[in-house]
Amino acid sequence: MIYSDRLRTFLHTLEGPAAEGEFPFDRLRLQAQENGVPVIRLEMEQFLQVLLELKRPEHILEVGTAIGYSAMRMASFTSSDVKITTIENYEPRIEEAQRNFASCPWNERISLIRGDAAEVLGTLERSAYDFIFMDAAKAQYIHFLPDVLRVLKTGGLLISDNVLQDGVILESHYAVERRDRTIYRRMRDYLRVLCRTEGLTTSVIPIGDGAAVTIKEQDTVEIPAEGSLSQGE
Ligand SMILES: C[S@@+](CC[C@H](N)C(=O)[O-])C[C@H]1O[C@@H](n2cnc3c(N)ncnc32)[C@H](O)[C@@H]1O
Known part of the structure; x- marks a missing residue:
């Protein structure tokens, strides 16, 4: 993304060192x-902080x-009654995450569910969450979406990270390497669905690797079939 590396370096200079005793x-x-x-x-971290303070999810x-x-960052940005549920399927990372959670001050508020999000999401309760941060395999976002919207409360926020893939998603189909075309097509489909589906309001923002911020405006959202919005890509 244009400015991206320079912006990050600059933001790090604004941050300053962590205070004594801080995580x-x-x-x-x-x-x-x-x-x-x-x-x-x-x-993206700073953007999430602002969104969390505006939305004040439960x-x-x-x-x-x-x-x-x-997960720990979001816990640190929110008040002590906010719960965080997070899903991961890669065992070595699960173990490391569990060690990190055990050593952080927010352990009681964070629950890790191990497993493939494609299966886990289907087991979660309808309208149980008012803020969802989607940050897993990019090509799967479109497949996760029906369950993600089912478990998101009306009025809730869905934040999808890495949706522009350092600008690759903005390129013409012909400029994209053959091996990257599936993810390119699926991410474009995903963004079209977020932007065009009745009951969803979305803004795509060139921050980090690209983020989409979506509000679920109504209880039932009918998602068009995958590929039905493609434009010959
Ligand atoms: C970009 S990393 C997440 C980074 C994390 N949110 C953070 O900022 O600290 C994406 C993670 O999603 C996990 N992942 C990918 N596909 C998944 C799936 N289908 N189910 C569960 N986890 C998945 C990967 O193993 C990887 O650890």
């Missing part, structure tokens, strides 16, 4: 980077825990 988010972020674990970018659902960085 060491900086260290965890560095460790994650060194180990090749993707965690939310700093600009129960947050995260799809894609990794090592628990963003």
Whole structure:
């Protein structure tokens, strides 16, 4: 994304060092980077903080825990009665996330569900969450969407991360490498559904790797069949 690297470097200079006794988010972020674990970018983290303070949710659902960085960050941004449920299917990361949760001050508020989100989401209660952070396998977002909207309360917010893939999703179909075309097509379908479906209001924002902010405006939202909104891609 244009400015993206420069913006991140600049934002880090604004942050300043962590205060004495504060949970060491900086260290965890560095460790994650060194180990090749993707965690939310700093600009996305700040954006989530603002959205959480505006929305003041009661129960947050995260799809894609990794090592628990963003779950703990969201816990740190919200009050002590806010619960966070987070889903992850990759065992080594689950173990690391559990260790991190056990050592953080928000452990009691965070529940990790292990398993494939495609299955886990179907077991969750209707309208149980008022804020959902989607941050898992990008090609699966469109498949997760019916259940995600079922478990999201009316008036709730869905935040989908990495929807522009560093600008790749904005390119012409012909400029995209053959191996990336499935994810390209599915992400474009996903964004079309979010933007065109009656009962959803969405803004796509070039922050981080691209984020979509969606409000579920009505109880029942009929999602068009996959591919029905494609434009010959
Ligand atoms: C970008 S990382 C999440 C980063 C995390 N939200 C953070 O910022 O700290 C995406 C995670 O989603 C997990 N994931 C991908 N597909 C999944 C699925 N179908 N079910 C559950 N977890 C999945 C991956 O294993 C990976 O750890």
